[in-house]
Amino acid sequence: MSVNATTVSAGEALGVLMAGWAAQKAGNLTASWMLHGRPGVGKTEVVQSLAHKIGAELYDLRLTTIEPQDLRGLPYFDHARAKTVWYRPEDLPDTDAPAILFLDELTAAAPALQPTVYGLLQERRVGRHRLPANVMIVAAGNRVEDGAIAYDMGTALSDRLIHMIVQASADDWLTQYAVPAGIHPTVAAFIRTRPDLLETTEASLRRGQMIACTPRSWTRVSQIMFSVPDRALRQVMIAGTVGTAPAAEFALLADEIAATVNIDQMLASTRAERQDLYPTSLHGLTALVYGLVGAVRQDTLPAAIEILADMRGLARLSQHGLPGSELASFGFELLIARALENGWQEAFAHSDAYAAYAAERRAAGLP
The missing domain is CATH 3.40.50.300 (P-loop containing nucleotide triphosphate hydrolases)
Known part of the structure; x- marks a missing residue:
């Protein structure tokens, strides 16, 4: 029934x-x-x-x-x-x-x-x-x-x-589960750009394939990404978790992100130094947002606020046609939720970068 x-x-x-x-x-x-x-x-x-x-x-x-x-x-x-x-x-x-x-x-x-x-x-x-x-x-x-x-x-x-x-819902999984659970930013960025691959059980059954993508299997991919540094060994594990085709597509994105995103370096740099550290691909920027929200601590929250605020008007991003403003707004939603959950919201009240960002949004008629 x-x-x-x-x-x-x-x-x-x-x-x-x-x-x-x-x-x-x-x-x-x-x-x-x-x-x-x-x-x-x-x-x-x-x-x-x-x-x-x-x-x-x-x-x-x-x-x-x-x-x-x-x-x-x-x-x-x-x-x-x-x-x-x-x-x-x-x-x-x-x-x-x-x-x-x-x-x-x-x-x-x-x-x-x-x-x-x-x-x-x-x-x-x-x-x-x-x-x-x-x-x-x-x-x-x-x-x-x-x-x-x-x-x-x-x-x-x-x-x-x-x-x-x-x-399974990609938006729901990313906001309600991936960030609180500390899912690897590469996995989060991949699902944001390929939400159709979050859950493929029905399609896999129709094709007679045993392995399917599920939220649970992507959580396991996240664990593999954190714990296995060797790319070749990691790729065998990921293919055995989500299937060869999704794993091959994921590997291309993972290579791109690994070459362009360094969360720790950005948090440790000055605002001037960061200008050249922003990735210039949509995948890289998306991974930067998720990685930043996942890695932030109370002492690094002011730097994280600056990184997102500066993303909004960065000329080198607009030159590549990247939606820096939209990703910054999305990142702030996640970052504010993380701060409220941990009682860190005072950092926003004392941040000149966030005050300037909020003023710019109000001037543009945005909430």
Whole structure:
């Protein structure tokens, strides 16, 4: 059966779950949630981000690795009462602090396990083990048409959940995930210029190819870029992660960026010295923006502000037809969000470069 629910980005799914948590805390809604989506689109990352944002402990329960009795617990005989009682399994939250019970791979779990999950999703209990009121239940899984191991979800299980379909979105991934997660600037620049290659599972299945691009695989490419300096070895790993064709295209961009972008040098240079350090390609400038936002610290924030502010009117960029103003504005959006997250916003109030940049935008009638 198809999942006739709303399709959302990972960032939108996080917003819905945050609202659900707020409603649960207020005592207005106690529900269990289900994230459907292709492998690697970011379902697990959504739940991890939710736990981080609400300050909850995450109990990650992979349903493909357990049996029904694992949820019930271990029985023992109480001789005083002449009864069999059950030890509570440690995988179930038993805490007064906020907690998330994450039932991952729900649609891949054996059908024999589903009846045990029914009570957990609806009545929030297994046997006599009840979940505390401060526990939020979120499940996730692939659909049958996603090419992963999955069973159709029966109506008895489906009716106990609020469903969302999570779909990869390049804009959402870049702003909501890539910058906070410290994704390598070359990967971020590549996805910004080739958003169609963020997620290619459907196309790969249609071509009969095993390897596809996904947000998860690009995260792995980022890790490879940070940890493997040898280009030839790195290229074999990347091809084995996203496929040979995307890897070949990515390698060309990576070479270009490596030759033209040096974040540390720009941050350490004076404003006058930086004028000749700006890359003169769209890929290079895009990587500079993402690299700058990812690398900035409180002590280097003033220099980062200057770099973005000067990008707006740099003559050598306009001579190459590069959108320095647009990239500067985009970079400031990311940089301000990073500063607010870390409590560094005072740097903007004391920056002459940002004051001049803001005045120039106001004079042009821009917000």
